[in-house]
Amino acid sequence: MAIHKIFFASLLICLLFQISHGATKERLFSDLEKGALEVTATPSREGVLDAGIDKLSITWKLSSTATKEAEFTTIKVKLCYAPVSQVDRPWRKTENELFKDKSCPHKIITRPYDKSPQSFEYTLERDIPTGTYFVRAYAVDAKGHEVAFGQSTDEAKSTKLFSVQAISGRHKSLDIASVCFSVFSVLALLVFFVNEKRKAKIEQSK
Amino acid sequence: MGDPSGEPGSSMHGVTGREQTFAFSVASPMVPTDTTAKFDLPVDTEHKAKVFKLFSFANPHMRTFHLSWISFSTCFVSTFAAAPLVPIIRENLNLTKQDIGNAGVASVSGSIFSRLVMGAVCDLLGPRYGCAFLVMLSAPTVFSMSFVADAGGFITVRFMIGFCLATFVSCQYWMSTMFNSQIIGLVNGTAAGWGNMGGGITQLLMPVVYEIIRRCGATAFTAWRLAFFVPGWLHIIMGILVLTLGQDLPDGNRSTLEKKGEVAKDKFGKIMWYAVTNYRTWIFVLLYGYSMGVELSTDNVIAEYFFDRFHLKLHTAGIIAASFGMANFFARPAGGYASDLAATYFGMRGRLWALWIIQTAGGLFCVWLGRANTLVTAVVAMILFSMGAQAACGATFAIVPFVSRRALGIISGLTGAGGNFGSGLTQLIFFSTSKFSTEQGLTWMGVMIVACTLPVTLIHFPQWGSMFLPPSNDPVKGTEEHYYGSEWNEQEKQKNLHQGSLRFAENSKSEGGRRVRSAATPPENTPNNV
Numbered sequence: 001m002a003i004h005k006i007f008f009a010s011l012l013i014c015l016l017f018q019i020s021h022g023a024t025k026e027r028l029f030s031d032l033e034k035g036a037l038e039v040t041a042t043p044s045r046e047g048v049l050d051a052g053i054d055k056l057s058i059t060w061k062l063s064s065t066a067t068k069e070a071e072f073t074t075i076k077v078k079l080c081y082a083p084v085s086q087v088d089r090p091w092r093k094t095e096n097e098l099f100k101d102k103s104c105p106h107k108i109i110t111r112p113y114d115k116s117p118q119s120f121e122y123t124l125e126r127d128i129p130t131g132t133y134f135v136r137a138y139a140v141d142a143k144g145h146e147v148a149f150g151q152s153t154d155e156a157k158s159t160k161l162f163s164v165q166a167i168s169g170r171h172k173s174l175d176i177a178s179v180c181f182s183v184f185s186v187l188a189l190l191v192f193f194v195n196e197k198r199k200a201k202i203e204q205s206k
Numbered sequence: 207m208g209d210p211s212g213e214p215g216s217s218m219h220g221v222t223g224r225e226q227t228f229a230f231s232v233a234s235p236m237v238p239t240d241t242t243a244k245f246d247l248p249v250d251t252e253h254k255a256k257v258f259k260l261f262s263f264a265n266p267h268m269r270t271f272h273l274s275w276i277s278f279s280t281c282f283v284s285t286f287a288a289a290p291l292v293p294i295i296r297e298n299l300n301l302t303k304q305d306i307g308n309a310g311v312a313s314v315s316g317s318i319f320s321r322l323v324m325g326a327v328c329d330l331l332g333p334r335y336g337c338a339f340l341v342m343l344s345a346p347t348v349f350s351m352s353f354v355a356d357a358g359g360f361i362t363v364r365f366m367i368g369f370c371l372a373t374f375v376s377c378q379y380w381m382s383t384m385f386n387s388q389i390i391g392l393v394n395g396t397a398a399g400w401g402n403m404g405g406g407i408t409q410l411l412m413p414v415v416y417e418i419i420r421r422c423g424a425t426a427f428t429a430w431r432l433a434f435f436v437p438g439w440l441h442i443i444m445g446i447l448v449l450t451l452g453q454d455l456p457d458g459n460r461s462t463l464e465k466k467g468e469v470a471k472d473k474f475g476k477i478m479w480y481a482v483t484n485y486r487t488w489i490f491v492l493l494y495g496y497s498m499g500v501e502l503s504t505d506n507v508i509a510e511y512f513f514d515r516f517h518l519k520l521h522t523a524g525i526i527a528a529s530f531g532m533a534n535f536f537a538r539p540a541g542g543y544a545s546d547l548a549a550t551y552f553g554m555r556g557r558l559w560a561l562w563i564i565q566t567a568g569g570l571f572c573v574w575l576g577r578a579n580t581l582v583t584a585v586v587a588m589i590l591f592s593m594g595a596q597a598a599c600g601a602t603f604a605i606v607p608f609v610s611r612r613a614l615g616i617i618s619g620l621t622g623a624g625g626n627f628g629s630g631l632t633q634l635i636f637f638s639t640s641k642f643s644t645e646q647g648l649t650w651m652g653v654m655i656v657a658c659t660l661p662v663t664l665i666h667f668p669q670w671g672s673m674f675l676p677p678s679n680d681p682v683k684g685t686e687e688h689y690y691g692s693e694w695n696e697q698e699k700q701k702n703l704h705q706g707s708l709r710f711a712e713n714s715k716s717e718g719g720r721r722v723r724s725a726a727t728p729p730e731n732t733p734n735n736v
Contacts, residue, residue, distance in 0.1 A: 088302035088640050091293070091514045102514075127426040129297035169298050169427025174352045181435070182346030186440045189342040192449045194337070 020201050026097045027145060032138075036066040037075070037150030041135040041162070052126040056107065056162075060137045060150060061117035071141040073111040077120065078136050078149070079106035082161045085131035095142045098146060104136055113139065130166040237581070245456070251454035254386045258393055265685065266453050270384045274454050275397040277337050277444045279379040282404025282438035283411065285313055285350045288364060288530075290409045290509035290524045291416060291430045295360070298427040305357035307638025310506040313364040314629040317371035321622055325615070326374035332454040336371055340403040342445035343728075344370035348438040352431040370441075374622065377401060383455055392539070394653060395600060399538030402596070406531020412526035461485035478732040480693050481613035487620060489661045490606055494621045494630020496600035496658040497565055502629035504595075505531055507637050508588065511644045516581045526585055533592040540593075541600025553719025554608065554670035561601040562662040562673065566596020569655030576649030591652075599625075608714060611707045612693040618685070670717050677718070686711035 037060045044055040058077060062069060079101050086201045094103040106123050134153040138146045153160050230288040239256065246264035255267035262268040267638035288295060292306055300303075320340075328336040347366040350647050378394050383394045391467050415436050419429040483486055509527035512518055518526070541564060548556030571591035579582035602621070610617055632654070635648035665674035669686045690711040694704040 040385045079568065088304060089296075090303060090643060091296070091510075092642065099517075119400070127297070130300045142401075166298065166300070168355055169425065169428055169431060170355065171428060173388075174428070174431060177350040177435070178349040181438060181442070185342045185345035185445070188442070188446060189338065189449075 006008070013178035028096050029098055029101060029128055030096055032064050033066065033068050033148035035063055035156070036068065036139055036148030037137050038063045039077075039135055040135050040162070041148045041152040043162045048165045049124060049186055050166055051124045051128040051166050054124055054164075055126060056122045056124065056135070057119065058122055058135055059119040062115060063150060066148065068139070072139045073142045074110060074140045075113055075118070075123075076110045076138045076140055076146075077108040078104040078109055078138070079128065079133050080136045080158050082132040085133070108135065114187055124164055124166050128164055128166060130164060132161050132163050134161050135188045154186065222479045229317055237259075249456065250386050252386075254384055255456075256386045256420035258385065258389050261570070265451075267384045268672045269451060270380055270453075271397065273444075274337070275400045276378040276400030277341050277448055278373045278397065278439070280440045280444050281341065281344070281373045281405035282531075283408040283442065284344070284373055285317075285364075285368050285409045286405045286505045287348075287367075287434060287437050288313070288351075288360075289414050289506045290412050290520070290527060291433065293513050293520060294416070294426055294430045294509045297358055298355065298430070299360055301360065302358050303640055305361065306510075307633055309357075309364045310503070310633045311630045312361050312635065313506065314367040314502050314626045314633070316365050316368035317374075318623045318626045320369040320372035321626075322619055323373055323377070324372040325619065328376055328379045329611050332612070333376045333383065334448060334452045334454045337380065337452075338448045340370055340373055340376065341441050341448065345438050345441035345445070348434055348441060350595065351434040354431075356624070364373070364699050366504050371626075372702050374398070374401065375619075380452075380454075391542070395542050397599070397602075399534045402534040402538065402599075403532055404660075405494055405502070408525035408527045409505075409524045410521075411529060413521040449702070453540065462517070466641060477613045477616055480610060481616040481620065484610055484617070486609045486665050487617050487626060489665055490609065490617070490621045491600060491624030492628070492661060493561075493565065493656055494593065494599070494602050494625040496655045497568070497595050497602060498622075498625030499628025499630075499632060500568075500655055501531075501592070501595045501599070501650070502626065503632045503637065504591075507644060509645075511648070511656070512581075515645065518581075524704075526588070529585075530588055530592045533589065534596050537593045537596035538600040541597030542604045543600075544597065545601040545604035549604075549717060549719075551720055554605070554667055555719065556674065556719040557605050558599070558662055558665060558673050558718075561598060561605065562659060563649070564601055564731075565659040565662075567660060568598055568658050569652045572652030572655055573649050574652075576645045576647070576652060587732050593662050595655075596700065605665075608717060609692060613691050652689045666715075670719075685715050685719075691716075693714040 022183065038061045040058070042057040043049055044057065049056075058078065079198045081092050086094065086103065090100055091107075091172075106125070106128060109120050111118060111120075134151055134157060136149055136151040139148040141147050151157075231247045237457055237477040240250060243254070245255070245267070247259060247267055247268075251253055255405075258271075261266055263272060281688045283386060295301065296306060302311075321352075323464055324340070327339070331339065343598065344367060347363060347369070350363055350366075354363055371434055377397055378438060381393050381397060382390055416429050419432050420426065424432060447451050449666070505527075508530055509523045511524050513520060544564065545557045545560050548560040548638065552559070568591055571587050575584060575587035575591050578587050603618075606618060606621055607614060637641055637644065642650065655725040663673045666675060668678040668680070669689050670682050682688055687708060690703055690707040691699070693707060698704060
């Protein structure tokens with residue numbers, strides 16, 4: 001019985017920790033200052049970009065309308081999904097609570113805040129999925145909390161979007177190995193089967 | 207197997223293995239030992255083992271047990287190997303929620319048919335070749351994951367891999383050739399439970415393999431494809447082990463055709479008729495769809511669920527998801543044991559209540575899982591849900607052998623198929639659409655479990671009663687002999703074809719509960735040598 005009491009008590013304590021921990025994570029996207037940074041993202045070429053090969057030329061600078069500039073410590077630049085790439089894919093959903101939001105999972109670069117205009121040449125990573133994207137830059141304060149942002153598209157996320165085609169992940173060597181092992185499996189089976197049948201026939205005829 | 211004559215459904219005799227109570231060994235006066243045979247374990251006159259020695263690998267009996275359950279487990283590993291890697295695969299192949307759900311449905315649908323065919327295959331080629339053929343011929347389907355480029359390919363490959371779940375049949379069939387029917391219960395229940403564990407092992411194995419391959423330098427979208435080579439090689443290794451180390455019968459690999467012709471064959475049509483017209487069959491098909499079925503569905507969705515909902519790393523989600531499937535190690539046998547315990551006090555009525563309570567509890571914990579908002583509550587709810595569902599599987603097959611003696615094989619096969627069908631249906635309704643989030647899907651699945659378990663109340667045995675009704679007082683219709691004898695018509699009874707059913711009826715009187723057991727205890731009845 002003592003074991004049960006200890007188990008139940010530790011479970012209760014864990015639960016309480018979780019509940020109290022959860023209460024502090026309520027920072028909302030809608031509280032952030034919009035358009036504090038002017039961000040542009042220019043693809044290196046026309047058409048659908050190839051992951052792992054093509055580049056984005058990204059620039060960001062302080063907007064004239066920004067008010068919270070004093071708090072900016074770091075700038076986090078991220079690649080975000082456009083609404084069309086979020087349809088039927090709940091793991092990419094946009095949520096107002098910042099810690100729950102999953103629409104900007106791909107990190108591009110993080111730099112300390114600088115008053116002068118910044119730029120970065122970003123080569124699309126090989127694990128970027130196929131989809132339509134835009135770029136967003138979050139301004140983060142000294143505590144690590146986002147305070148403002150700017151993005152390369154408009155508020156409705158409908159203009160200046162660009163498309164990326166992912167790598168397939170397939171390789172010729174992989175395909176060949178796959179075929180070889182498959183053939184080996186079938187052949188090994190047939191060899192065993194035929195062999196045993198032959199041995200059984202020899203034994204029976206004795 | 208119990209009937210080497212190959213009557214239809216005979217390949218499934220001993221599959222459920224609940225014909226007698228659980229026991230680790232059979233006492234000698236009950237089943238005579240063949241003292242001339244030189245085996246590691248005491249054997250009966252057919253050279254089937256009378257003792258279940260878990261940690262032995264002795265040829266042939268225990269070796270067969272281990273080869274058998276490991277091959278079955280390997281097939282579970284490969285069928286559900288995609289599930290914990292879905293967060294990576296969905297980005298590579300640009301899948302939508304519908305595609306993922308449809309792939310999950312496909313993975314459990316193939317074996318509905320392959321399990322029905324496997325019985326015949328085992329009758330023709332023997333269980334050793336049945337197992338080896340299936341395992342080695344499905345290895346190419348696992349390797350072909352490296353070719354998949356879109357949703358259609360993914361769904362097709364998962365469908366093809368799913369065929370190998372028919373090793374359940376070869377596993378149980380093979381064990382019935384090696385173990386005496388008095389202990390086949392524990393043996394088969396353990397093998398089935400440990401095989402199902404593969405669905406948990408894979409949730410742990412695949413993310414770890416993926417992580418290792420990534421650290422060796424591969425990109426994410428190549429690493430997951432390479433990871434599938436591991437279950438593929440397991441298929442080949444197990445197939446070769448089964449062929450080289452295994453044997454069909456305790457005495458060797460002799461063809462069973464030699465023994466045919468000793469017992470008159472039963473007619474498939476008649477057996478099918480008795481299976482299909484017994485309403486209890488269909489209730490169990492439904493019930494198993496909501497114990498085994500939801501277990502399979504959860505194997506498919508749980509890792510992705512924890513990954514997305516609680517922002518965990520892939521292998522952390524895998525560890526949690528694995529504990530769902532791993533609970534099978536003890537939960538399924540425990541369910542059978544609970545049923546036995548209830549039966550010693552209350553007979554069949556106890557078994558029915560035990561099943562209803564366990565399965566409904568599982569459903570309620572599933573609802574709780576869907577509504578859990580923190581990681582700790584979700585994990586606790588999931589573990590309780592897993593124990594409920596898996597124990598319910600064990601408790602189901604504790605009752606199925608009593609539904610019919612003549613059509614046992616087909617009813618067991620139909621029940622098993624019902625499990626897969628329930629899984630496909632559940633995944634289709636709740637996890638393939640954007641109408642429900644996954645947590646809502648889990649909640650509604652729990653509600654459906656509770657609702658679909660209610661039909662247990664309708665199962666009534668005239669000789670033993672049901673959950674709410676006592677047994678019939680009719681001196682003729684309220685007997686076990688009448689129930690099991692009613693599966694034979696007058697002509698068949700005149701030819702004495704129903705003797706097996708009558709013997710079974712006599713042995714099943716213990717299901718009447720305590721009052722019956724204390725009244726008369728014929729010495730040859732229950733083997734209580736645990």
